[in-house]
Amino acid sequence: MKKEARTEIPRKAVYRLSVYLRCLHRLENNGIHTVSSEVLARAAGVKSTQLRKDLTYFGQFGTRGLGYEVQQLTEMISNLLGTKGFQPVVIVGVGNLGRALLSYRGFEREGFEIVGAFDLQPDRYLVEQSSVDESAAKSQSKVKLAEWLKAVKIPIEVKPMEALPKVINEHLVKLAVLCVPPKSAQEVVNQLIEHGVLAILNFSPIVLSVPDEVTVNNVNLAMELENLSYFINE
Amino acid sequence: MKKEARTEIPRKAVYRLSVYLRCLHRLENNGIHTVSSEVLARAAGVKSTQLRKDLTYFGQFGTRGLGYEVQQLTEMISNLLGTKGFQPVVIVGVGNLGRALLSYRGFEREGFEIVGAFDLQPDRYLVEQSSVDESAAKSQSKVKLAEWLKAVKIPIEVKPMEALPKVINEHLVKLAVLCVPPKSAQEVVNQLIEHGVLAILNFSPIVLSVPDEVTVNNVNLAMELENLSYFINE
Numbered sequence: 001m002k003k004e005a006r007t008e009i010p011r012k013a014v015y016r017l018s019v020y021l022r023c024l025h026r027l028e029n030n031g032i033h034t035v036s037s038e039v040l041a042r043a044a045g046v047k048s049t050q051l052r053k054d055l056t057y058f059g060q061f062g063t064r065g066l067g068y069e070v071q072q073l074t075e076m077i078s079n080l081l082g083t084k085g086f087q088p089v090v091i092v093g094v095g096n097l098g099r100a101l102l103s104y105r106g107f108e109r110e111g112f113e114i115v116g117a118f119d120l121q122p123d124r125y126l127v128e129q130s131s132v133d134e135s136a137a138k139s140q141s142k143v144k145l146a147e148w149l150k151a152v153k154i155p156i157e158v159k160p161m162e163a164l165p166k167v168i169n170e171h172l173v174k175l176a177v178l179c180v181p182p183k184s185a186q187e188v189v190n191q192l193i194e195h196g197v198l199a200i201l202n203f204s205p206i207v208l209s210v211p212d213e214v215t216v217n218n219v220n221l222a223m224e225l226e227n228l229s230y231f232i233n234e
Numbered sequence: 235m236k237k238e239a240r241t242e243i244p245r246k247a248v249y250r251l252s253v254y255l256r257c258l259h260r261l262e263n264n265g266i267h268t269v270s271s272e273v274l275a276r277a278a279g280v281k282s283t284q285l286r287k288d289l290t291y292f293g294q295f296g297t298r299g300l301g302y303e304v305q306q307l308t309e310m311i312s313n314l315l316g317t318k319g320f321q322p323v324v325i326v327g328v329g330n331l332g333r334a335l336l337s338y339r340g341f342e343r344e345g346f347e348i349v350g351a352f353d354l355q356p357d358r359y360l361v362e363q364s365s366v367d368e369s370a371a372k373s374q375s376k377v378k379l380a381e382w383l384k385a386v387k388i389p390i391e392v393k394p395m396e397a398l399p400k401v402i403n404e405h406l407v408k409l410a411v412l413c414v415p416p417k418s419a420q421e422v423v424n425q426l427i428e429h430g431v432l433a434i435l436n437f438s439p440i441v442l443s444v445p446d447e448v449t450v451n452n453v454n455l456a457m458e459l460e461n462l463s464y465f466i467n468e
Contacts, residue, residue, distance in 0.1 A: 014464045018457040022439050026416075045441030081460045082467030089459065100334035101455075110456035112463075151385055174466040175459065182260075199462035201455075205256050207279030215465040217458045221335075221435075222344035223252040224451045225323065225409065226315045228433035229346075230248045231449040232408040233316030 013054045017077050019044045020051070024074045036067035083111035088171040090197075092188055093180035094119040094145060094158050097203055097221075101177060102154050112175070114156065116167040119145065120184060122158040161191065168195045175199045182206040247288045251311050253278045254285070258308045270301035317345035322405040324431075326422055327414035328353040328379060328392050331437055331455075335411060336388050346409070348390065350401040353379065354418060356392040395422070399429045408432045416440040 023043040027035055041048035055073075058080055078084045089112045091098055101107075102117060125142045143151075145158055159167070167173065176197045180188050185204040192200065199215045202208055205223065208216050257277040261269055275282035289307075292314055312318045323346045325332055335341075336351060359376045377385075379392055393401070401407065410431045414422050419438040426434065433449045436442055439457065442450050 011461075014461050015457065017464070018454070018460045019439075019441075021460075043441075080464060080467065082463040083460055087459075087463050096338045097340055100338035103337065104330045104334035104455070106331060106456050107459060110460065112456070112459050148386075152382075175462055177459075198466045201458050201462060205253075207253075207277075215462055217462055219453065219455065219458055220252070221338070221453065222340050222346070223249065224435050224453055225321075225341060225346050225411075226252045226255075226317055226344065227245075227248050228409055228435060228449055228451055229316040229321050230251070230314060232432045233314065 009057050013057055014081075016044065016046060016050070016054050017058075017081060019046075020054075021074065021077045021081065024070055024077070027070050028074060033070055034067050035070055035073075040068065086111060086113040087175060088113050088115040088173045089175045089177060090114070090116040090118065090164070090167060090173050091177045091179065092118045092161075092164075092192070093178060093184075093204075094122070095179060095181070098177075098179035099145075099148065101179065101203075102149070102156060103152055115171040115173060116163075117156050117158045118161055118164055118167075119158050120161060120180065120188075122146075122160050161188070164191065165195045168192075168197065173197065175201070177201045177203070178208075179203045243291050247291055248315075250278065250280060250284070250288050251292075251315060253280075254288075255308065255311045255315065258304055258311070261304050262308060267304055268301050269304055269307075274302065320345060320347040321409060322347050322349040322407045323409045323411060324348070324350040324352065324398070324401060324407050324426075325411045325413065326352045326395075326398075326426065327412060327418075327438075328356070329413060329415070332411075332413035333379075333382065335413065335437075336383070336390060337386055349405040349407060350398075351390050351392045352395055352398055352401075353392050354395060354414065354422075356380075356394050395425065398425065402426075402429045402431065409435075411435045411437070413437045 020040065023040055024035075026043070037048045037051050041051040044051065058076065089107065091101060091114055094102065094117055098117070098119070102114070107114065122145060125144055126148055149156060149158070174197060176192050176199070178185060178188065178200055182204050185202070185206045186208060189200060189208050189210065193210060193214055198213065200208070200210070200217070202216050202218045203220065205220050210216055254274065257274055260277070271282045271285050275285040278285065292310065323341065325335060325348055328336065328351055332351070332353070336348070341348065356379060359378055360382055383390060383392070408431060410426050410433070412419060412422065412434055416438050419436070419440045420442060423434060423442050423444060427444060427448055432447065434442070434444070434451070436450050436452045437454065439454050444450055
């Protein structure tokens with residue numbers, strides 16, 4: 001598929017591909033081999049005209065009266081999303097959120113392999129967690145990052161930033177998850193891009209500036225909650 | 235502020251309020267007391283016409299030539315977002331992602347208090363984590379959810395679903411974070427709504443059906459990575 005053709009596809013259509021893929025997996029698990037655009041669209045929460053339009057972007061047309069072949073469509077979408085094999089990923093920033101993401105194994109289930117975790121200070125002590133029981137928290141001894149990872153059985157070594165280029169080159173990493181504090185985010189992003197990263201999942205609450213060929217998706221969990229909070233605020 | 239007036243404000247404008255708030259906090263920390271719409275807009279990565287339009291929705295007009303007062307604007311936005319005090323939140327589903335969110339303390343920093351964690355099987359053993367070193371993983375003994383939380387020093391008790399109504403009523407909870415498996419998601423959501431929850435941050439990869447007065451924000455971390463994967467896939 002040509003690069004130029006791909007750039008015209010709306011960002012949201014690519015998100016919807018992920019939704020379709022999940023619905024197709026459920027159909028496949030239930031032993032269903034073909035599906036009409038109406039049924040697949042309903043499962044995905046979109047209109048069937050939307051679904052047909054989205055799939056047409058990628059050259060897939062259903063057969064009138066028969067619909068789509070589940071297995072064939074699954075394969076096509078997995079290929080498009082590049083998640084058929086394992087896509088290598090690095091995580092930069094192993095603070096509270098970075099550690100949470102390391103302990104969340106959902107990425108691996110979905111075809112992403114964390115090949116490296118980096119931190120600006122991999123050797124630091126963790127900041128004491130705030131606790132409901134303040135006195136209990138104070139009596140806890142300080143813990144190093146490496147000890148914490150061992151305690152929760154995450155078999156990964158957090159490396160200093162200097163080790164980044166080697167890991168990126170060895171594993172041909174194009175995808176990075178960014179969890180560093182806002183004040184370091186842009187500098188880290190510049191390094192990532194310099195070494196060949198082309199896509200960044202940014203959890204840092206800051207607007208990153210990147211060249212055109214680099215894609216950034218921003219996720220801010222606190223902001224999602226804040227947004228909901230607005231709607232329940234009287 | 236009237237309910238009817240609020241419903242006309244675009245969802246994205248509310249997200250941008252969160253971005254403006256973070257930029258204002260940075261300005262405040264740097265001892266800056268007034269800011270022009272141009273400077274604030276640049277920090278937030280939007281056009282200044284967009285910023286002015288957004289703030290006008292909420293009845294805030296800058297003074298020509300003087301701009302906005304940082305403290306006053308901060309207060310107004312915090313009030314709108316309902317995050318001036320602590321907003322109580324429950325987490326339902328303490329699997330890998332739920333545990334990751336419990337260990338991530340960012341919510342509390344932003345004005346949200348986790349007042350309860352619930353699971354369909356709070357007493358279960360955790361599934362062995364997949365490991366780079368398979369033999370090491372197999373030799374590890376099984377761990378109960380409560381033991382895991384103790385090991386990582388999260389002072390929260392995971393309760394069964396039957397305890398949900400009491401906690402929601404006691405803390406007047408309107409906001410829930412949903413991390414249950416897709417097959418249980420809709421049923422859990424129905425329960426949450428029945429007991430008065432009005433807003434749901436949904437991490438379950440499923441389209442939830444909810445009444446009009448309930449707001450759902452969907453976050454799917456694997457889907458964000460998949461989306462990026464598309465853009466680096468040749």
